[in-house]
Amino acid sequence: MDSGIFFAILSFVLSCHFAHTNAQLRVLNGNDIAIEQTPHTVAILLKKGYKYKCVGALVSMELVVTSAKCVAYRLNKEFIAIAGIDDLSEIRTERAQQREVHKIRAHNQFNFEQGYMDIAVVTVDSPFSSTNAIKSISICPKDALDKEGTLLKVSGWGSTELGSMITSNRLQTADLRTMDKEKCRNLWKHHGKYFADTIMCAGRPGQNPYYRDRGAGGLVGGQLCALVSRADESGRFPSIFTDLTNEEVRGYLVSKGVVINDDC
Structure with a gap:
């Protein structure tokens, strides 16, 4: 099958599925957080x-x-x-x-x-x-992200609506789950360019950092483990973070x- 047709079909299937299951979710899930908590x-x-x-x-x-x-x-x-x-x-x-x-x-x-x-x-x-x-805040231990599905707390003032470039005045937070790097790489391979060794992935459709959330810290157990690098504009794929457990980054x-x- 032509690769362009394949990715068009994949995009359509994902769009239909996530439109049904996450229609009411906003980016970062729309939860306010007090600065005293972060x-x-x-x-x-x-x-x-x-x-x-x-x-x-x-x-x-x-x-x-x-x-x-x-x-x-x-x-x-x-x-x-x-x-x-x-x-x-x-x-x-x-x-x-x-x-x-x-x-x-x-x-x-x-x-x-x-x-x-x-x-x-x-x-x-x-x-x-x-x-x-x-x-x-302190930097987390080197093994803090070893287990897939680790809870990663992220807070920022980025956009709360898909397709919007309007940022939030209120600080928002979400709890994300980390994803195995190879699984994430396969999801993102349609971009064909975005997988350095210094990154990791977290998030799920409809609940991700978004526009202007770059640099937001990803916390595990109250320590800093990651920084938001890139979010998928469609909101369908996990977000990409700089991995602070990586030896080169540290x-x-x-x-x-x-x-x-x-x-x-």
Whole structure:
């Protein structure tokens, strides 16, 4: 059978199935979460117009890890990082702590198309002050994602409707399940390009990170194990994450000053 016909049929079957089973589901499932429950979560904005760009995770009071796709190819002075809020309408209030971005360090071999080393370490100009709504998070152990079906908690301000580019003012969260990398690779092979060794997969149809959720942390047991890299625009396939249990990724983080305790 011609490959184009095969993938057209596959797409139609998946669309019909998921339209029936997940018609009422929204991306990230539409659940609000208070910032006190996920105090490492940081909003990264373009300074001009205070336009929300993506999510980051606070790994120390002055270091934020995020997707390289969010901040690469731009100057640090174009960004600000805001912590301590779960509603983007509060970015100019006393509740929010705002910091200028002092330095952006994306991996020098970051590959946008393949997702290889889609990670960046952002240094803010002065440390955030610790509160109940602002705390750093530790990197998870190397074996935290070994078991397929591991629960991965993800939070972000991305779009909550398929096909929409309108982001949410309210911080949203979802609990996803990790997927075996080879299974995910087979689902994504129609793209023919997107499987670096530094990625992993999680999610299910109708419940995935989406537009502007890049950089959002994936947590296992309250520790940071992954960062959102890419979501399928149709919402039918699992989302792709940068895998923070990968040795190469961990080595890069350590080289940029992120503390990882592999003895625990």
